[in-house]
Amino acid sequence: MRIVVQEAPFDFAAEAQGFSRGLSGMGAVVTFSGLVRDDDGRLAAMEIEHYPGMTEKAIRAIAEEAQARWSLGDLLVIHRHGLLAPGETIMMVATAARHRAEAFEAAEFLMDYLKSRAPFWKKELTADGAEWVAAKDEDEAALDRW
Amino acid sequence: MRIVVQEAPFDFAAEAQGFSRGLSGMGAVVTFSGLVRDDDGRLAAMEIEHYPGMTEKAIRAIAEEAQARWSLGDLLVIHRHGLLAPGETIMMVATAARHRAEAFEAAEFLMDYLKSRAPFWKKELTADGAEWVAAKDEDEAALDRW
Amino acid sequence: MDVLYFAWVRERIGLPKERVETSAATVRELVDELRAREARYEAAFADLSALRVAVDQDLADFDAPLAGVRELAFFPPMTGG
């Protein structure tokens, strides 16, 4: 298990490759990456605030829960904070399991919990000013699945 | 949409990176890769037979169905055939969407259909001989979800 | 019409492809003709529930008509991905 919280960009391709190379006996690898989305061409940047100390602790608890629920060969979570430009990669998860269903479920579980239970807050910066991204009801509802 | 059926190995990391770089306005990228799994250390190689002509046609139909069901920024399917060693990457899919639920669902849909509706057949080669991999009831049942 | 065989169907019949002339109206009738022809076909087609059929490269069922068909293929359930 590897968990990284950092401000600097990371190389998704290198991380995904390194993750896959370290595996043994696994048949399925799932990755998710979240990108800064600019819906209407007005986004100048996204700023991500976090709670140092709690962030790592919360992600570790989520990852350990995933490992307890599924038999995973490995898992990886990388999450950035600070100022990001449109199109930049905010975060990624990777999961490896013997079969595809486990790898998919674990990745979705990680994403659902990282979304609503890891202390990150997104703010969108446009020419008109800054606005905090509101949490969505559907993201909270997504947790009911687990 | 890009669909590749080939015997040669491919570079998962480079493909995933190229896929992500070509996107615009997408917030979520999911990849799945399937690896040759050696459960008990006895597997010498896996041989994958396919039906040239029908393979590409079947994958294209599955991919078009995914595009019709979800609003995808792009999708990629690469599937190898021929002789593969344990640990080698057999295939990958990548999906991009505005939100994570769409990207995950489309990737799982692609995988469920590629598993049971694309004309590939796996044979395991061990020191004791060769054996065709049997289709699993659960793989057929997985299609009911869609 | 061209008839193709894949995976263990190919192995039991002993060839990947052959030209078959038939007046069979459906896939099932052709299968019955082949089974009556030689033991290797009987071995391959003994349990149709373990087989799949594609008509002109589209999955079909055993009651599919053969009129106008150029390419027929028999194979076990697929194991891709």
Next chain:
Amino acid sequence: MDVLYFAWVRERIGLPKERVETSAATVRELVDELRAREARYEAAFADLSALRVAVDQDLADFDAPLAGVRELAFFPPMTGG
């Protein structure tokens, strides 16, 4: 105890962290004390349903006891991922 504020809670209160001495027994009692103190706290804590609280870096609820707590944090619902 250290009290931390994040996102728009931090912006409304005007600082990321402060030392608070209190005899409040629960998070809710402390919130009431702060709201009574200054308008900026009232603005931040007006709607508790829009807020989350962490006690010593674990999510908690507003009835959580404060005895022995070293670090309290208030913030809006999280938007990670």
